[in-house]
Amino acid sequence: MIQTASSPNLLVERTSSGLLQIQLSGDWRAQSKLPSVETIRQSLNEGPAVSSLEFNVTHLTGWDSRFVAFIVRCASLCRDRQMDFRGDGLPEGVRRLLRLANAVPEKRDARISGSKPGFLQNLGEHAVKGWEGAVGLLAFLGENVLALGNLLRGRAQFRWADALLVMDQCGPQALGIVAMINFLVGLILAFVGAIELQRFGASIYVADLVGIATVREMGCIMTGIILCGRTGAAFAAQLGTMKVNEEISALETFGISPLEFLVLPRMVALLLMMPLLCIFADLISIAGGFFVSVGMLDITPTEYLSRTVHAIQLKSLLLGVGKGCFFGFLVAYTGCLRGMQSGSSAAAVGEATTRAVVTGITAIIASDGIFAVLCNALHI
Amino acid sequence: MRCTFEAQRVNTNEIKIEIRDLTMAYGSYVVMRDINAEVKRGSVFVIMGNSGSGKSTLLRHLIGLRRPAQGDVFYDGKSFWGMDDEARRAQLRKCGVLFQSGALWSSMTLAENVALPLIEYTDWSASDVKDIVRLKLALVGLNGFEDYYPAEISGGMRTRAGLARAMALDPEILFFDEPSAGLDPLTSRNLDQLILELRDSLGATIVVVTHELPSIFMIADDSIFLDADTKTMRAQGNPSELLKQSSDAKLRAFLTRGEFSERGATL
Numbered sequence: 070m071i072q073t074a075s076s077p078n079l080l081v082e083r084t085s086s087g088l089l090q091i092q093l094s095g096d097w098r099a100q101s102k103l104p105s106v107e108t109i110r111q112s113l114n115e116g117p118a119v120s121s122l123e124f125n126v127t128h129l130t131g132w133d134s135r136f137v138a139f140i141v142r143c144a145s146l147c148r149d150r151q152m153d154f155r156g157d158g159l160p161e162g163v164r165r166l167l168r169l170a171n172a173v174p175e176k177r178d179a180r181i182s183g184s185k186p187g188f189l190q191n192l193g194e195h196a197v198k199g200w201e202g203a204v205g206l207l208a209f210l211g212e213n214v215l216a217l218g219n220l221l222r223g224r225a226q227f228r229w230a231d232a233l234l235v236m237d238q239c240g241p242q243a244l245g246i247v248a249m250i251n252f253l254v255g256l257i258l259a260f261v262g263a264i265e266l267q268r269f270g271a272s273i274y275v276a277d278l279v280g281i282a283t284v285r286e287m288g289c290i291m292t293g294i295i296l297c298g299r300t301g302a303a304f305a306a307q308l309g310t311m312k313v314n315e316e317i318s319a320l321e322t323f324g325i326s327p328l329e330f331l332v333l334p335r336m337v338a339l340l341l342m343m344p345l346l347c348i349f350a351d352l353i354s355i356a357g358g359f360f361v362s363v364g365m366l367d368i369t370p371t372e373y374l375s376r377t378v379h380a381i382q383l384k385s386l387l388l389g390v391g392k393g394c395f396f397g398f399l400v401a402y403t404g405c406l407r408g409m410q411s412g413s414s415a416a417a418v419g420e421a422t423t424r425a426v427v428t429g430i431t432a433i434i435a436s437d438g439i440f441a442v443l444c445n446a447l448h449i
Numbered sequence: 450m451r452c453t454f455e456a457q458r459v460n461t462n463e464i465k466i467e468i469r470d471l472t473m474a475y476g477s478y479v480v481m482r483d484i485n486a487e488v489k490r491g492s493v494f495v496i497m498g499n500s501g502s503g504k505s506t507l508l509r510h511l512i513g514l515r516r517p518a519q520g521d522v523f524y525d526g527k528s529f530w531g532m533d534d535e536a537r538r539a540q541l542r543k544c545g546v547l548f549q550s551g552a553l554w555s556s557m558t559l560a561e562n563v564a565l566p567l568i569e570y571t572d573w574s575a576s577d578v579k580d581i582v583r584l585k586l587a588l589v590g591l592n593g594f595e596d597y598y599p600a601e602i603s604g605g606m607r608t609r610a611g612l613a614r615a616m617a618l619d620p621e622i623l624f625f626d627e628p629s630a631g632l633d634p635l636t637s638r639n640l641d642q643l644i645l646e647l648r649d650s651l652g653a654t655i656v657v658v659t660h661e662l663p664s665i666f667m668i669a670d671d672s673i674f675l676d677a678d679t680k681t682m683r684a685q686g687n688p689s690e691l692l693k694q695s696s697d698a699k700l701r702a703f704l705t706r707g708e709f710s711e712r713g714a715t716l
Contacts, residue, residue, distance in 0.1 A: 226569060310555075311554075311555070314550075314552055314555065315548040315549065315552035316552050316553070316554050316555065318509075318514055318548060318552065319546065319548055319552040319553075319554070319614075320554075321513070321514060322512050322513065322514065322541055322544065322546045323541070323542070323565075323566050323569070324538035324539070324541050324542050324569075324570075325565075325566075325569060
């Protein structure tokens with residue numbers, strides 16, 4: 070073993086019968102690899118039985134926590150083999166740290182057990198959680214309906230100023246992103262339609278395609294999803310943070326219902342804004358289709374517009390706007406639900422936000438599927 | 450219903466709050482069991498105990514945020530958890546709560562925070578409300594901060610603003626959840642003086658959760674000591690008296706910052 074003044078080194082020496090002296094030298098703060106306890110273990114295994122372990126640190130020039138950790142391992146080695154651990158030779162600081170570390174015995178039940186729950190236990194826990202989730206979902210829905218009822222009777226603890234503020238945040242301020250996404254969707258629909266329809270010389274029907282698809286489906290779905298990511302997530306984060314700060318508890322102790330005071334304005338704002346945003350989205354999307362058709366295909370602006378007007382029926386428009394309104398409710402509902410369910414930590418607020426968006430988008434797509442089936446059955 | 454500012458210290462033998470056989474639990478995990486205590490009207494009652502002993506949880510049971518697993522709380526002899534929701538809300542309107550670090554509504558200014566309960570529960574004119582808000586903020590030394598948002602002021606100011614809001618409806622009972630948490634010694638002493646001032650001038654009954662020894666000895670007329678290990682309360686009484694008379698090593702260790710137990714250990 071090459072030995073320089075600064076490199077950490079370990080020498081094991083049997084001084085007298087039953088006594089093993091460990092000579093530690095060099096700078097144990099060095100970033101290089103430290104000697105391992107294995108060396109000691111090996112020499113213990115090789116020779117005759119050893120009853121005690123002592124240290125010689127005359128040539129030790131420096132140490133840090135890694136050195137202490139090394140000594141702790143030596144001590145536990147001694148414990149395992151029922152040997153005497155003689156720490157008197159160690160530096161004063163190290164001995165103090167060892168005393169401190171051993172001052173409070175390990176709390177056996179504090180360690181989190183690593184045993185994995187069995188399949189059945191997992192299944193059961195998930196089932197219980199799922200059931201509780203479903204009950205929570207319905208309870209929150211019921212409370213919301215009651216609160217809306219209170220609002221209609223003029224008895225809710227509700228401030229229109231709050232609702233107007235939320236309306237501003239989720240309505241006018243969302244116009245930019247709603248316009249951009251829906252314009253692109255209109256563009257894409259027209260492109261896809263144009264390629265296929267051109268082959269049959271039916272390019273003019275691009276107007277029908279874009280108009281109907283937008284007004285019945287894409288306008289409200291895209292707007293719903295945008296608002297879910299934008300506003301639903303914000304609701305969950307706001308309410309979750311208010312929960313962490315005990316602001317919601319403060320409302321409750323004043324006898325003010327958090328549902329009427331916080332959730333209701335958000336619900337009302339989205340219910341009022343979504344239909345307007347949907348109509349806006351429809352118009353922008355049709356404009357997207359218009360650009361492609363007039364630019365790429367040989368369709369005059371007048372032709373396109375008159376075809377669009379002809380294709381869109383009032384019931385389709387109403388269906389789209391109605392669905393938009395419902396999606397608005399879903400976004401507010403899931404956002405507020407997850408916010409109110411949030412735990413009391415920063416991580417819990419993050420999780421609440423994620424769950425709000427995931428639940429919201431899932432609910433929007435799933436309910437749109439149900440709407441499609443219903444409309445088909447009712448010939449709408 | 451409201452007490453006025455001339456209210457004097459009232460007959461202190463009248464029992465304002467009674468905690469009877471209260472057991473607190475999170476699901477099946479019992480935090481504390483069999484708590485029995487009486488809070489006299491016009492007194493400062495301190496709930497003390499080590500961290501994690503359930504002091505704040507007990508407070509949440511007193512202010513209607515958690516339902517007891519067993520037992521009940523009585524306000525003026527009336528069962529609090531036996532009331533219907535409407536009656537319980539009415540009872541809570543007579544209470545003011547100062548949460549840890551204020552819990553001010555962050556989307557509102559200080560003035561709006563204090564004004565909200567007034568607007569909800571009184572039919573006063575806007576200018577009356579404004580005057581009361583100014584007065585309450587002035588009482589806690591926040592004159593001129595009406596239009597600040599909670600995020601724009603310091604922690605100590607937030608606690609005081611929370612107190613102004615808790616006092617908005619001239620409550621008969623004030624609850625404080627660790628009022629001096631995170632405050633420097635001087636600010637927390639000022640807060641203690643304010644608490645005593647409120648007791649004497651408003652005649653309010655005050656319940657404080659804290660583990661700050663200087664506060665405990667300065668403000669407490671009466672107290673209970675909760676112990677996490679035995680999961681129940683170990684003593685009720687005036688802290689100074691308890692220190693003189695109690696032979697409970699754990700309580701003495703708590704009240705002397707461990708000096709007693711160390712001496713006890715060496716003896």
